Amino acid sequence: xxxxxxxxxxxxxxxxxxxxxxxxxxxxxxxxxxxxxxxxxxxxxxxxxxxxxxxxxxxxxxxxxxxxxxxxxxxxxxxxxxxxxxxxxxxxxxxxxxxxxxxxxxxxxxxxxxxxxxxxxxxxxxxxxxxxxxxxxxxxxxxxxxxxxxxxxxxxxxxxxxxxxxxxxxxxxxxxxxxxxxxxxxxxxxxxxxxxxxxxxxxxxxxxxxxxxxxxxxxxxxxxxxxxxxxxxxxxxxxxxxxxxxxxxxxxxxxxxxxxxxxxxxxxxxxxxxxxxxxxxxxxxxxxxxxxxxxxxxxxxxxxxxxxxxxxxxxxxxxxxxxxxxxxxxxxxxxxxxxxxxxxxxxxxxxxxxxxxxxxxxxxxxxxxxxxxxxxxxxxxxx
Numbered sequence: 001x002x003x004x005x006x007x008x009x010x011x012x013x014x015x016x017x018x019x020x021x022x023x024x025x026x027x028x029x030x031x032x033x034x035x036x037x038x039x040x041x042x043x044x045x046x047x048x049x050x051x052x053x054x055x056x057x058x059x060x061x062x063x064x065x066x067x068x069x070x071x072x073x074x075x076x077x078x079x080x081x082x083x084x085x086x087x088x089x090x091x092x093x094x095x096x097x098x099x100x101x102x103x104x105x106x107x108x109x110x111x112x113x114x115x116x117x118x119x120x121x122x123x124x125x126x127x128x129x130x131x132x133x134x135x136x137x138x139x140x141x142x143x144x145x146x147x148x149x150x151x152x153x154x155x156x157x158x159x160x161x162x163x164x165x166x167x168x169x170x171x172x173x174x175x176x177x178x179x180x181x182x183x184x185x186x187x188x189x190x191x192x193x194x195x196x197x198x199x200x201x202x203x204x205x206x207x208x209x210x211x212x213x214x215x216x217x218x219x220x221x222x223x224x225x226x227x228x229x230x231x232x233x234x235x236x237x238x239x240x241x242x243x244x245x246x247x248x249x250x251x252x253x254x255x256x257x258x259x260x261x262x263x264x265x266x267x268x269x270x271x272x273x274x275x276x277x278x279x280x281x282x283x284x285x286x287x288x289x290x291x292x293x294x295x296x297x298x299x300x301x302x303x304x305x306x307x308x309x310x311x312x313x314x315x316x317x318x319x320x321x322x323x324x325x326x327x328x329x330x331x332x333x334x335x336x337x338x339x340x341x342x343x344x345x346x347x348x349x350x351x352x353x354x355x356x357x358x359x360x361x362x363x364x365x366x367x368x369x370x371x372x373x374x375x376x377x378x379x380x381x382x383x
């Protein structure tokens with residue numbers, strides 16, 4: 001770790017001692033004692049810490065895994081099924097026990113809880129996105145603890161987040177949290193998988209957007225959840241869009257949350273080094289369901305990155321995917337590297353007819369015009 005990174009990390013950890021807005025995510029392995037059923041003692045311990053933080057003035061939003069894992073135990077299933085309908089059934093059964101456990105513990109501290117189940121569609125639709133944000137902010141204002149999980153009971157492969165790490169990162173982005181804490185069964189990030197390479201070095205702090213950091217992480221998760229260390233780093237990247245710093249820590253460390261709030265150097269800190277996006281850009285960036293790709297020539301790529309212009313059809317060389325007007329597309333440079341995302345003004349069928357042509361030719365080719373640009377700069381973000 002460089003002296004600059006060391007200084008920045010120390011400054012951020014010290015800031016944790018001041019009350020702020022925290023999103024805390026707890027993984028399935030921790031909540032279910034590696035699949036043996038809900039670990040009520042562990043849940044009681046985390047709730048106690050969260051209650052202390054609430055008393056000190058911290059805003060707390062909890063993203064909790066565990067519903068599927070608890071459902072597997074209640075149904076007597078020995079392993080996570082592959083069929084979606086069985087996963088949905090397990091989630092429906094397990095969610096009951098998970099919420100009851102939290103409600104029982106938080107009531108000991110006179111704290112109300114609120115269950116919020118989200119799907120990707122809830123954050124892709126602008127109105128529902130704003131409703132979700134307003135609801136969570138209101139719950140925080142009335143001193144309740146929002147407990148958020150993916151709505152596994154109704155979710156489909158096409159609209160699922162993929163894991164609760166991603167969900168936590170998007171929630172942090174949604175409510176503009178100061179800190180995202182991901183509690184897992186690992187100490188944090190290593191330079192290689194320590195289970196395979198005993199010489200792997202522990203990474204105490206790094207910039208979340210550093211590609212070298214993502215390359216270090218293992219993509220595989222445990223048998224209970226869907227995420228590995230890569231999903232946690234990607235979640236940190238989502239969180240940085242609102243200036244949120246992320247800590248990946250072992251949930252098995254005693255008093256982990258309280259020690260973090262005292263500035264103790266635990267886990268891996270992945271910090272944001274860029275200014276937060278504005279609210280609309282955050283929403284655009286948070287949409288994961290890309291419906292197509294636009295490939296640009298070298299000149300259009302350069303103008304887009306350097307001048308912040310709208311994307312005109314003349315600079316597009318290739319289109320893939322089946323997208324409708326208003327859907328999210330990935331914008332790629334001439335090598336195929338993603339440089340942006342945006343809401344497209346034309347369907348794939350119409351866009352194919354006008355790529356490589358000037359904006360003045362759109363009406364001539366299509367017989368109508370929905371604007372001079374394929375993607376207007378107000379609906380475009382660079383990544």
